[in-house]
Amino acid sequence: MPNQARPGTGEQARQLALGQLREAILRGEMAPAQRLVENELAEQFGVTRASIRAALIELESQGLVERIRNRGSRVRVVTVEEAVAITECRLVLEGLCAAKAAAAVTDAQVTELEDLGTAMRKAVADGEPLTYSELNHELHARIREFSGQATAVELLERLNAQLVRHRFQLALRPGRPQQSLNEHLAMIETIAARDPQAVEAAVRAHLTSVIEALRD
């Protein structure tokens, strides 16, 4: 069964189309509100229209594309208000995950988080906002992962996918990384201290600050 061994080889057309299209949207290659014509996409990715359709339906229910009956699909544009509302949901869900993680992390996992913290400090000191943004994303992902809360992780990944564009804009804002850094370090410290309530507070403080930054 050489199927699920190498993704890309045994991968079926729909899965492939879904993955490629999703990546393209997340990379920002598709302009916001760009029309997604099924025929063009089918040719572009070398699959049939049926596969593209299936992928579009799935991406719609993930909130990445918008579909209107008989009118086609577009890349969904997330307004600032929506981004705020989404981040409010992130705030409570990541708070939940972080609290659970604080109660469950191993010493090795704490070390991993602290290493990430060190790398983030360096990225800010070196003035590399994109590296920092990358590490930022990674830190949040790890904390989610350590929580063991599969349902919340799934919801959060869905929400995060909708915020790619706003994340980019935020990362490149001067002064933003410095403030963000302190909040992240506080999250790491409180997890290292295994203090669920303090972590939840730290996560909430961090994302409240993100919400304020989004509204400019």
Next chain:
Amino acid sequence: MPNQARPGTGEQARQLALGQLREAILRGEMAPAQRLVENELAEQFGVTRASIRAALIELESQGLVERIRNRGSRVRVVTVEEAVAITECRLVLEGLCAAKAAAAVTDAQVTELEDLGTAMRKAVADGEPLTYSELNHELHARIREFSGQATAVELLERLNAQLVRHRFQLALRPGRPQQSLNEHLAMIETIAARDPQAVEAAVRAHLTSVIEALRD
């Protein structure tokens, strides 16, 4: 354009299949873990297989159906552990909604909630657990609605759909409605008092109690 006017008439095949299948699962007509063969469903609902496939893909990403490559679809069974994890997510998200609702409700909306509370009291006094369960669901839905938090509402509705079976079991447990009632009345009171923090605490207390009840 007599299209979106009457749903059911101008409704397209895929939408129709999605609605029917979703309703059937939510009503519990499909046994848990039951196989969902595309051909059978297509004949049953009088649509083509392609429409059924599209519906199944959508239901999968809503967590109601499980699909395995080349092996078909089944009604997803939610274990007790998963139900607990889902309820934990509900806890934080409904807490968010309730807090927002407390800050935004009109007097008319408060009256509506209080009327629901009265009806719930009556249902418990009359010993009608199913009516109570119905009102319970309605109360939660209204509070969500009043929050104006579209993103959270969407997530919560997705989560709630996965819990239908457990909700039923819980409603019929002797003594459960009485305890639940007090918690619900507390939620209504704190919203009426426009106290966001108190509401959030009340919602959390309520759903913590639900989690305890789930674990029996």
Next chain:
DNA sequence: CCAAACAAGATTGTCAACAATTTTGTTCGC
């Protein structure tokens, strides 16, 4: 008698053509 290879049946995945709908450009009447 048991295990592995094999073959038949069932089911899902994919494809290309057709039908229905919407959008856009054009013409006609005022």
Next chain:
DNA sequence: GCGAACAAAATTGTTGACAATCTTGTTTGG
């Protein structure tokens, strides 16, 4: 010139047939 009716092009929705895959029951060799 302007607006409404109309026609053509583009695009999505649907259909049935075909290919790939998996499951199940049978056979064969040990």
